[in-house]
Amino acid sequence: MKSVYKCSVKRIAALAVMVCMLVLAGLAFTSVVNTKAESVIAQGHVNYDVTNLRIRKSPVTGEIITTVDGGFKFDIYEEVNTDSGTVWYSIGFSYDGSYTRGYVTSSYTTIDKRIDYKPDADFEEYLNSQGFPDSYKDSLRQLHAQYPNWVFVADHNGKDWSDVVDNQNVIGRSLIHGSAVSSWKSVADGCYDWESGEYTGLDGSWVQASSALVEYALDPRNFLNATNIFMFENLAFDGSVQDADGLESMTDGTFMDNSSHDLSYNGRSYTYITGLLYAGQESGVSPYHLTSRILQEQGYDGHGSSISGTQSGYSGYYNYYNIGASPSGGYTAVQNGLRYASKSDSSLLRPWNTRMKSIIGGAIFIGKSYINKGQDTLYYEKFDMTGRGHQYMTNILAPRSESVKSAQGYSDSNKESISFVFKIPVYENMPENVCAIPTGDGSPNNRLKNLYVDGWSLTPTFSLYTTEYSFIVDYETSSVNIGGSALDSSANVSGLGKYELSVGSNDIKITVTAANGDTQDYTITVVRQDKAPDPTPDPEPDKPDNSVSYPGFSTNLSVDESTKYISGISVSSSVSDVLDKIKNQEGAYSKVLNKNGNEKDGTVGTGDILITYNSSGNEVSRYEIIIYGDANGDGDIDLFDFALIKRALLGISEPSGIYWKAADCNKDGELDLFDFAVVKRYILGIGNISQ
Template identity: 40%
Template sequence: MRKIKRFLSALLCGVILITGTLAGVSVRTDAAASSYAVQLRAAGFPDSYIRALSALHTAYPQWQFQAVKTGLDWNTVVSKESVNGVNLVPKTGNDATKSTADGAYDWTTNVWTVYDGSSWVGADADYIAYYLDPRNFLNETDIFQFESLSFSKVQTRQGVSSILKGTFMENMVEDSDGSELDYAQAFMDIGEETGVSPYHLASRVRQEQGLKGTSSLISGTYSGYEGYYNYFNVGAAGITSTLVIKNGLAYAKKAGWNTRYAALEGGAKILAKNYIGVGQDTLYFQKFNVVNQKNLYSHQYMANLAAAYNEGRKLGQGYADKQQAFVFRIPVYSGMPASAVTFTASGNPNNYLKSLSVTGQTLTPVFRGDTTSYSLVVDSKVSSVTISASPVAAKSSVTGTGTKKLQTGTNTCKVTCKSESGASKTYTLTIVKKAGAAAETEKTSVTSKTYQLKNKMVTGIAPGTKAATFLKKLKVTAGTVKLFSASKKSVTGIVSTGNVLQVYDSKNKKVSSYTLVIYGDVNGDGKINKTDLNRLNRHLNGTQKLTGCYLKAADTNRKKDGVNVLDLVYLNKHLQGKITIQQ
């Protein structure tokens, strides 16, 4: 019987290598072909596959590649495989790899829904797309997830031993029936019997049970299920670790897997019948069912998103000599991106606030992390408020908090939470400060300890004074001030004769104005120089009269006897450095 199965397995392999399967077309690595790239395109591979496959062909001319034309739309496949709970990643992994879809993640608590055991959560859709895209794995290390999993004579006991090295299956153990179990030989025998690659069987058990093999599923000592084993974790599912173990061992007990060998053989037969036998004959197709039309996107052997990738690498390591006629069945989808999907693990994406408050005040509405606009009204006596906030995720940062001064009327404060991945969410607080009776009746005024404000003029200003310095030395009560030039432009440089100080009340209504006078700055450029001397001279000889603030600035000796030749002499002595015009 075993010889018949061996013959059928070899015959099946021969058919696949020569003609391909119903879903794929084989590419012969015929050295006589004028262009291998032409062959690949003829077989159905898009241009974005050609370069990598051609490089593999150059290195391994006996390798054969089949384009499995799924007929499925790429975006549809990604969407279906991204349904909550279908593909899982470790809870301890980079947060960017985890799904934040509704039901899979709570933004307000930074908690992911656990779908299997105690540590497996939903995978991010972009991360799923990365693993779905075959073009990311067309290299000599990762391509074995696409290898046909049928038994082949190129597979050896030595290759199985290489896969098992460093694991609990490396050495012989005593089986529960008293016989000696050589794992490597067992996988070879079972592989030949079932028509399944022994490398695949060894890699699968290694993936399921880990290096140490400490799971209760294969201990044979679990209470209520003593003497039963489940190496392939068949039926082992549940929301808790205990439930996973009990369900898996209940399956083993029902199946009669009361020896280690029986559990290995039974699991292999399920793989052969339920997966390889229905077209899911690669690790990739067992992970992503895009070929079994009756159960598309379900009937997937493993939920671990990286399982095919990890097992494929171990599978390839089992081959000491890779210069053999391997067959790789590689899926092709319609509507694929022009180039391979990329993914960057950028960290936690949560940019929600856990708390937001204003000391002594009440926000409207009540704070929620997913609500970004709030308002509050404070009394006219409140001069400032203190805003506090904390992020949901520990690695997020918050800006915009602290003490904020308030003006009467509407004040807008913004608090921003930036996630570890760089995404920002801004929360806006609109704070309205009431205008109290005292504030409404308080008179707007401007005073200064440095300058003299009298008769609608400002004097006492040193030549060369900058506008910012000038304004800083003014005390404004119940209002604001602005400085303009004679041409009504805002002054930002040095102040000069003729500049106008406009005074506004708390409602931004103009209530008064003052004209600046710098004695000696006759022409209004903020400096005292020969230009001013000439301008004063033209006034005195009657060719160009001075008026207003400029006439006042010409009274350089400050004797209040009118502008005359003595002021001209005084200005000239100032320029000679003999005296200084007093402001």
């Protein structure tokens, strides 16, 4: 019994240990599983224009785990302040099929959502009172949670979103550097050469920005984060928040840091920091904004030729903000900027023959030209909503890049304690969803080099700019073979090959997909005639001689005195055929003129003019000729008319005037599928069109 008891005790003890281990394991497992949910304070992403951003095992110099590109998403567990002053995030992310921890610098990332936001009833009421759309609110809530003193003002500027986008899509108004990914660059007419595959340079190596990038840059909702929000900061001078410490932070490591440049003015010597503060006071413009402008225009190393003072022909002149610097009149941008600097204007301290006169005078210009006239944010300096058509910069992403420098000009303590006011645009009829930044790259070329049908000719002749073609085959032709190739070898062409044809209209679609994913469709309409068509429809029976008299003539043709149209003329009638139906009276005579007023011979078509003169040579009547079905005015009814009516039904283009009247083949006052069918049956030889 004793041994049995001992054995039982051992078994019970073993079971107890196993249970404890399972419980502890379960607790440990639960702890691991819940670590992500319990510890994540925010979610973020790598900025979209960033490539090869390092994720490390520890901040700054830790071993590299991997590199990631723009758009990469991650969880944030902690914000780590490093000795260099840069904030790093302790992050969690998916890597090689598992959830991994690491560190990434905050400099190239954006916080999407802070998990620890707690609803604030007063702030919610304020957002509603400002009229912010719902699509703005979540980002503003995140900012409010982090910086409760900040004030967000909704600027309902009354502009329609589509109008604003169209205004910025004007060629030359919104540019991006030619080295950008292809989805950032426009292929609109005048911006891209499909045959050479080259973008049109509009200012050196800068090209027109794509419409998708314009929409991204215009959409304020993309920039409601702790850094880019500063593109909406009011740019007026405010000595209570703009100080030397902020300028030191902005100029650290740039050409303005401990510079030896001569910055004397009015008998006093300045540094870049004290000089910019003075320029801000004199102009009413934020010195942080002035600093950001200079770095944007002249580079962090100050390599810009506009401030060298040694430019050939303009030695001793300076233009720190590149005012007036755009290429024109045979001069480069730098030359025009320095020409501007060399002229006299005491209100702007010109000529700018010292560095400080350029810094102060240029600041006064910016204040007068932009900030003091309603363009008082970085955003509005680029995207002018005042109606003046005056924008400071063409770089579509300039507000985004300059906002980063502006944000860096404020210390963390200033950001937390100061009641910054941000003026955020709200447009009419904005898209419901935020306009995302385009990310596609590779060649945008989605055009065909050639397109053909074995044994047949396309109408019209192939052109890479023409996307719709047609031709007619006889009944015996039951299939066709479509061939072609793309202009760009990296593009993919689908839809080529053999097609079986049914009687009637057959639409064949060929799609070219560019390397960046953009597509272009080409359509070939093949009309297969019916079996044993009657190529010569029964002629209309001769009408009885029910001639009606009109000024100078009588005829049994149909004449509409209210519209001055004449019809009833057979298709392909010649001028002599028409004049034979006109019985002139009392010495009168008639002629047929073309639409340009010149006397015509040959085939009569829609839009030609029947004109009658009395015996003295004076005009007594004039009528425009209609041949129903002849919508293009060449006197025949063929595929050209078929294509014209088809394009009208598709909403691509529509004939007007008498040509619209001719396209209304069934005369019901509508241009619709019935007319399309009438012309189609006529071309196939299985129907007629009453004239």
